[in-house]
Amino acid sequence: MNKFYDIYLDLKCKIEKYEYTTGSLLPSEKLLSEKYGVSRETTRKALALLLENGYIQKKQGKGSIVLDIQRFNFPVSGLTSFKELQQSQNIENETIVLKNKREKIPEFLAETLNLPTNTEAVSLVRLRKISGEVIIIDKDILLANIVDAVPSEAAEDSLYDYLEGTLGLNISYAKKVFVVESATPEDRAMMHLPEDSYVVVVKSEVYLEDTRLFQYTESRHRLDRFKFVEFARRKNSLI
Structure with a gap:
């Protein structure tokens, strides 16, 4: 399994369990890369999957905002x-x-x-x-x-x-x-x-x-x- 997909699943699970609440910010790409021990490119791929599936919204200068998952x-x-x-x-x-x-x-x-x-x-x-x-x-x-x-x-x-x-x-x-x-x-x-x-x-x-x-x-x-x-x-x- 690709590492970025493992990171995506872990973050997805945390959002669904409200460890990251609606409207909050995910840690920065730098912090996530350090946490998971991967490159920033790998972290970006994981965040891209969260974006595609409606879990986050990216905002310039702010980061990754957690969306309301009740839509699911x-x-x-x-x-x-x-x-x-x-x-x-x-x-x-x-x-x-x-x-x-x-x-x-x-x-x-x-x-x-x-x-x-x-x-x-x-x-x-x-x-x-x-x-x-x-x-x-x-x-x-x-x-x-x-x-x-x-x-x-x-x-x-x-x-x-x-x-x-x-x-x-x-x-x-x-x-x-x-x-x-x-x-x-x-x-x-x-x-x-x-x-x-x-x-x-x-x-x-x-x-x-x-x-x-x-x-x-x-x-x-x-x-x-x-x-x-x-x-x-x-x-x-x-x-």
Whole structure:
């Protein structure tokens, strides 16, 4: 692993744990280079990664200012598992598996994905609790020709740890759609929502490195518990 990337990860971790608070300055390039025992060029590469990923802003004559990382409460881009999300933000959580069954995929999904109606899949339904409240209902459909079964203990811990670590799948990218919908009776019952509530629904088609579709996910989020924010940095125009 490149040394600059190790430094980036260490600084990123310290910012996420608020060892460097929002609005504060990171140590100077000189001090960081001395702390990590590297050249200033290596330190600059680490800071450049923090800049690209929205952790700091550089200001001439002032240094590296730590940005508000709460913008990453739910990353819009990228493929982040719930376990990774809670670890990065120190969220007290619990996952309850309500359903873990092999069955034919729903007709709407067969039509949407242009798959035969008799296609079999592993169907998972999981409740995500944070601080004792159910705030997400996750519904996963994993095509059985790629994922034959998922142990419930793996679904409770980390589905992606199991898929990547145990099954050796190379998960690469996803197509995501974000919509706001009226809460269904199931949403209201599971998440203790009042009448006329809304939920944010993230629908994802997830693909392997070899471009095979293997997972469809529908995550239903309590609207009052999440911010969906993407960090965007404008690149200088070449025109």
